[in-house]
Amino acid sequence: MASPRTERPGIGGAVPRFSWKISIAVLVVLGLTGYSVAGTDFNIVELLRGTGPAERFVSEMFPPDLSAATLQATGTGIVETFQMSFLGALLGAVVAFPLSALGTQEIATAGASRSERLLRAVPYHLSRMLLNVFRSVPDILWALVFVVALGLGPFPGTLALAVHSAGVLGKLYSETLEAVPSRPVEALAATGASDFQAFLFGRLPQAMSGFTSLTLYQWECNIRSATILGFVGAGGIGQEILISMNLFDYPKVATLVGATIIVVLLVDRFSAAIRRRLAY
Template identity: 45%
Template sequence: MPKRQDTEASRVRRIPAAEPLAPSPPPPRTRHRRFRWWAGLLTVVAVVWSLRGTDVGLGSLVQGREGAARLLTGLVPPDLSEPMLRMVAQAAFETLQISIAALFLGALMGLPLAVLIAGNVRGPRWLSSSARVTAAFLRGVPELLWALLFVATVGLGPAAGVYAVSLHAAGLLAKLCSEQLEAVDPAPVEAMRLTGASRHATMLLAILPQARNGIVSILLYQWECNIRSSAIIGFVGAGGIGQALGISLRLFRYEELATLLVAVLILILGVDRISRGLRSRMGAATR
């Protein structure tokens, strides 16, 4: 009996001591709360730093009150003479032509890039990377810089505006439409692949039908953006209503400027109305 007790006691002594437990990581909710706190703090610091660095505030507005008053009083009443209205109508039609032509060329370049960039299409890696870099370069260069380059190459006029706006639009459409393609329901896509469908068939029959409405909405919105862009690039001689705006500003003809601004607003509202009508025809919820 004593020997058996000694054996059991030795077994008990052989049991290794428990190692100290490592501190458990904080729960996910605590980590998210810390991340939100630090993100909010960095956002506030960035905003304050930007406002102070750009001298934005009531002081700069007060200093420019005389110029603002002179500009606002000069806009009223707008110039509604017949020659002015005829010139504004011609410039507005030219702006509309620039926006439509740029949308067509931009979609012609941007949509194939979007298909190559979309991850669920599973294109060749080297081709997808090249398309992504190309789209980033096209949208990274502002329309105004593209317009300056094309004015220097093809000369003044609406053609330079079309080329400038279409290149920038192609980069934007490639990014936004690729995101629409990637956001589709993956179940039909995987079902098509399980049946042995090719990459092209999966794209045409499973991915594109789901993303069609979203892509059309992006194209219509890009058309509206093209009108605004064509009004800006006209300041460097790329045609359209922007060219007339630039001339009126340089010559301090504020009555003409008011008429041109109203024409730009009418163009944008008209395109927005057409866009809403087309989207409602496609089943989108609009008011």
């Protein structure tokens, strides 16, 4: 119940006062939680009962297989994963950049005619639509598509990462371009710069450090994704992991997974350090 309004209400704390909107939002969250728990057979007891087999699985992984052959296979897989993720991010960025430039809403041009506005809207919506398709299909699905089309190996995996990266980066790039302080851009337009010129000299320089940071982050994401693309035959260390799993060669799985974790952490650290320096 809403408390009766007093003459002089207090200022209140950071927690919002009673309101129907918030109450309904809380009820919706609670309802969805119950619905999802029921739908997924979520069961804590079941989870605890599963610790036995899980323990056996983990203990069978030790000691990890550190034979020369395994280490060599791990190294090859890791290098391939690294190359896939890097090339995927780079190709993605190359494709994303022009699409994001087209997919950036230019500042409102006062007094522009209806046909002028329409003409600008066409490339905007086309590139946004393309980027949405690239992004909304997960990279593992793109990998399946490319494996079917091109056969097994790291090449289809790289393409899958590139397409998904292009979608993600394109959206983030155009958001960065739109969020840039607009006054310098407007100042250029006010002294006769064309849209292209205002973009090149006003918007782009302000967005550049953001672009670099986003691309590095996408590379981080790609190296994580690249490790599982092997599960559908698209190259990388995932393929080795899947084969060893199927052969119940758990010590080898331990080596492969351990190496993956180390590389992912290293790339994360490296890219985070660079991104911190860019953000000053």
